[in-house]
Amino acid sequence: MKPAEFSYEKPSSLEGLLKLLDQPDRDYQVLAGGQSLMPMMNFRLAQPELLIDMNAVEELQFISEEGEAVQIGAMTRYAQLASSPLVAKYLPLFAMALPHIAHAAVRNRGTIGGSAALADPAAEMPALLLVLNAALNLVSNSGQRSVAADDFFLGIYETALEEGEIIQSISIPKTQAGNRYGFYELARRHGDYAMAGVAIAAGADDPVEDIRIAMFGIADRACRINAAEQAFGGTSLADGAALDAAIAGLSTLEFQGDLNADAATKKHLAGVVLKRALKEMSK
Amino acid sequence: MSEVVHINLTVNGEAISQTVPVRTNLVDFLRNDVGLTGSHVGCEHGVCGACTLEVDGTMVRGCLMLAVQADGAKVTTIEGFADKDRATDLQEAFQRHNSLQCGYCTPGMMASALEYVEAGGAADREAIRNHISGNYCRCTGYQSIVDAIVDVIDGRAAT
Numbered sequence: 203m204k205p206a207e208f209s210y211e212k213p214s215s216l217e218g219l220l221k222l223l224d225q226p227d228r229d230y231q232v233l234a235g236g237q238s239l240m241p242m243m244n245f246r247l248a249q250p251e252l253l254i255d256m257n258a259v260e261e262l263q264f265i266s267e268e269g270e271a272v273q274i275g276a277m278t279r280y281a282q283l284a285s286s287p288l289v290a291k292y293l294p295l296f297a298m299a300l301p302h303i304a305h306a307a308v309r310n311r312g313t314i315g316g317s318a319a320l321a322d323p324a325a326e327m328p329a330l331l332l333v334l335n336a337a338l339n340l341v342s343n344s345g346q347r348s349v350a351a352d353d354f355f356l357g358i359y360e361t362a363l364e365e366g367e368i369i370q371s372i373s374i375p376k377t378q379a380g381n382r383y384g385f386y387e388l389a390r391r392h393g394d395y396a397m398a399g400v401a402i403a404a405g406a407d408d409p410v411e412d413i414r415i416a417m418f419g420i421a422d423r424a425c426r427i428n429a430a431e432q433a434f435g436g437t438s439l440a441d442g443a444a445l446d447a448a449i450a451g452l453s454t455l456e457f458q459g460d461l462n463a464d465a466a467t468k469k470h471l472a473g474v475v476l477k478r479a480l481k482e483m484s485k
Numbered sequence: 486m487s488e489v490v491h492i493n494l495t496v497n498g499e500a501i502s503q504t505v506p507v508r509t510n511l512v513d514f515l516r517n518d519v520g521l522t523g524s525h526v527g528c529e530h531g532v533c534g535a536c537t538l539e540v541d542g543t544m545v546r547g548c549l550m551l552a553v554q555a556d557g558a559k560v561t562t563i564e565g566f567a568d569k570d571r572a573t574d575l576q577e578a579f580q581r582h583n584s585l586q587c588g589y590c591t592p593g594m595m596a597s598a599l600e601y602v603e604a605g606g607a608a609d610r611e612a613i614r615n616h617i618s619g620n621y622c623r624c625t626g627y628q629s630i631v632d633a634i635v636d637v638i639d640g641r642a643a644t
Contacts, residue, residue: 306616
């Protein structure tokens with residue numbers, strides 16, 4: 203289908219964008235890469251009265267180093283992340299996951315900020331931000347604030363973003379020597395949304411001292427799996443008993459079915475992806 | 486009344502200056518207003534890949550971009566790839582290998598294949614399949630499409 207009628211604004215500066223966002227009485231949507239919003243508008247699931255296009259705001263497209271973190275502008279596209287030497291050097295988990303995020307033509311347009319702000323439960327990016335302990339730097343006409351990824355994703359398509367607020371950039375701590383990463387997802391077709399997926403970040407210590415595990419495509423949002431993280435604390439990533447405990451711990455989650463699979467299947471697949479990711483990490 | 490915007494863009498090397506409703510997507514604009522019907526419209530939600538075309542040097546979904554967003558851009562469609570000799574070997578390889586039956590996916594498939602070949606992609610069947618995974622073909626089973634792409638990569642490496 204075609205989108206319903208809307209008005210269109212394309213500000214060329216962040217200042218101009220924030221002014222447009224500061225219209226609480228208007229029914230607007232903010233357009234980032236458009237790889238999710240445009241389909242929603244074509245289906246008329248979204249029918250904003252005003253579309254505010256961020257694509258001309260160049261201040262929001264950058265990848266830079268800032269001390270111990272990599273800063274990524276919200277409008278940075280997946281293809282730019284995939285070809286960035288800084289991302290390759292400091293964010294190895296991104297390099298592992300990016301080929302699984304949609305298809306080439308979609309990665310050429312889709313943005314990191316758009317994915318985070320949409321918070322699709324089956325998207326990879328929220329899970330990556332959770333395990334990498336990212337901070338989301340938010341901005342509105344009334345100021346700036348920073349929110350940890352752990353406090354940002356609240357539910358299906360629901361985030362900590364307030365009315366008139368957007369993601370300006372995302373800060374992600376650089377990897378440390380010896381850190382280990384895992385990523386695995388099951389999809390019907392390479393690049394499609396995952397039926398179940400997992401991202402893992404572990405410190406260099408063996409036995410494991412710190413580990414963060416997040417899953418996507420299984421519940422109402424990407425979420426940390428506390429039971430699995432606890433199961434691997436103080437053991438090796440190859441520890442079979444810890445894996446059994448981690449998989450048993452999955453039953454505390456509220457699995458949600460979708461068009462791909464029902465909740466019981468998702469629960470099974472969650473165990474499968476966890477096992478496969480860990481196996482790959484312990485090689 | 487539709488809100489309209491005047492846009493200026495280059496399509497296959499030709500300057501186009503036209504007024505479009507803001508809700509018109511790029512592929513509909515190219516087909517209905519510019520008259521270039523080579524790009525196909527399939528699912529209209531970014532899944533099938535039939536509308537894949539080039540905007541400022543990168544392949545995009547023509548149904549997930551508004552025409553107004555292409556204001557100032559350089560757009561190349563399947564007609565442009567054919568005219569400029571950029572994909573002649575790919576077109577020939579698609580014919581030679583019977584890489585199409587109905588041909589509906591072909592414009593988008595060729596755009597994705599061209600992106601892979603021009604980026605220096607390896608003649609690795611699995612990597613090729615991953616790259617074209619965003620383009621549905623319901624006729625060929627992909628085998629012959631991969632054959633054609635491998636052929637072109639080998640051919641370009643040899644010259």
